[in-house]
Amino acid sequence: MADQTHRQLHLGAILEGVGANQSSWLDPDLPGDASIDIGWYIDQARLAETAAFDLVFIVDSPYITPDTAPHFLNRLEPLTLLSAVAASTSRIGLVGTLTTSYWEPYNVARQFGSLDHISHGRAGWNVVTTGLEGAARNYGRTEHFDHGVRYARAREFVDVVQGLWDSYEDDAFPRDRASGIFLDKAKQHRLDHKGAHFSVAGPLALSRSRQGQPVIFQAGDSDEGRKLGAQVAEGIFTIGADFDSARAYYADLKARATAIGRDPDHIKILAGLTPIIADSDEEARAIDAAGRGALDLGKLLVQLGRAFNYHDFAQYGLDEPFPDLSGVTLNSYKGQAERIIRTARDESLTLRQAAYRFGDWRSQFIGSPETVANEIERWFREGAVDGFLLQVTRPEPFRRFREDVVPILQARGLFRTEYAHDTLRGHLGLSVPENRHGAILPSPAAVAAE
Incomplete structure (x- = not known):
């Protein structure tokens, strides 16, 4: 494990439009159509980038009911959304959710590879298997995949996608006008994958990006989900319901990674964060009590x-x-x-x-800016998280976190004051994955030093 005194906290923002709870959409300062307003997403991403956040994250699922939370009822598709945000930002990472249960590896490889190029190396894929059984009927199936099958399929899916991302060696395109050689054909590689769930020939019609491959995220909490995360994830999203359960989850994932020969520091575990911030602890607790009383x-x-x-x-x-x-x-x-x-x-x-x-998210971070910062630091230093994902809906809580809490974390040396890199891998301290067919790109740190 890394030297704890030199670890840097990671912060991301979950952009949730009108909100995944009962009441956020009622805020008069929040546009009622925020979940389908690309301008809203761009504005929030720019604000997060101004505060040097590592990434913004877009959640998704392919099934709703009339009782589904407001944001989920009417929202933009993640890859389309993030491509627009990529053109309006320059540093912040862009992470989106796509399911391995109801998509095909070639499509996902092409879409996320394209986002990685559009953003110049800032893309990340949140790998999910889709929990809601009703999704099956939206994709021509009468029954949802069994839980174990979903995770076996997901592992093979990720392997295929990463193989497709390596279809070209990093120097495969000389683009030599004098000789008329655009492609060195020996450096283009078919995948020819035949597995239990997928058969994919390849190659993908797309080269690797500045960060080599998009960063793989995952969020499973079952035993199968944790196993998959330990095997393939470079970032993990977790609920973090309380300190003790978050620390137990953190230790379990890191131990699983170590047991299969992975460096546990190459998996960044980020817990959900919905702070209630006020001028004093008493005022924040009163806001929390009033909110819970109105549920x-x-x-x-x-x-x-x-x-x-x-x-x-x-x-x-x-x-x-x-x-x-x-x-x-x-x-x-x-x-x-x-x-x-x-x-x-x-x-x-x-x-x-x-x-x-x-049935409702109960915040573990309630109080003055300093109290909230203290609790964030405790979770970080005492081995419960590598960072947090801030829920972003209503504007005032987001402003208070950026303007009141982040500066405290920066003053303590926990969080960056400015970006040192311009790729998502660089922000997270992750190396560029080796191209399985040959030469590799320089690391984000080396690029930054040039």
Whole structure:
């Protein structure tokens, strides 16, 4: 593991338009159509770039219901969105979600490879297997892939995509006008992959970018998800519900990576962050209490059900013990569902208590800017995270974090005051992956030194 005194905190921004909770869209300072307004995304990305954030992140899923959260009901497709943001920014990383369950490797390799070129080496792919079973019917299937099959498919999918990204050696295009040679044909390589789930010939009609390949992110929490993350991820997105569970997750992922011969420092683990910041701790706690008091229990039950493929929890007694779900499929968000069931059992929660616990995000970072910065530093220094992903919807909380919390982190030497690199790999301290067919590009650090 790296010297803890020289680690640098990483910060990303999840751009969630009108919001993934019940009430953000009600903010009069937030455009009601933010989730489909490219201008809003560009503005937020520029603000995050001004604060030297590592990346912006776009979540996605291919299935909705009438009860789905406001942002998810009506939002832009990630790759199209990020390509527009790439042309309006210059440094910040651009990470988007695409599923391995309902896409094809060649398409994904081409799309993310294109984004990597458009952004000059700032792209990242969040690899997901799609949790919601209803997505199957949007792609011509009557049933969702089984959980284990999804993860086996995902591993092969990533291998194929990375193989396609290496279709050309880094010096394959001499573009020599004098000799009339555009391509050195010996340096173009077919993939000829034939596996359990995919058959892809290649080559991809696209060369490698300045950072070699887009950065691979992943967010699975089940045992299969953690295994995949340890195998392929360079960045991990995690919930980070509380310090103890975040530290346990962090230790587990790093240990899994070490056990299979990977350098654990080459996986950056980022936890979700939704701080409540006010001038004093007392004021921040009052804001939190008021917000929780205004929650709609019916909507909390819907959100609780999402982890179980939108299981209808309204059919049970609110003040009865959390229901027996042994007959309910866990083929959706398996890790999250198992955690809810386990916690409800261990703590003897009623359904009402579980709805308030899991149906709404409970911030662990509440207080004055210094209090929030202190807690961020504690999580970082005590081995719970490598960084955080800030939820960005309403403008005022985002402003307070940038203007009041980030400067404290910078003054403590935890976070950069300006960019040292202009690729996402450079920001995250990741090396350029070796081209499996020959010469490699210089590292981001070497490029910056020229």
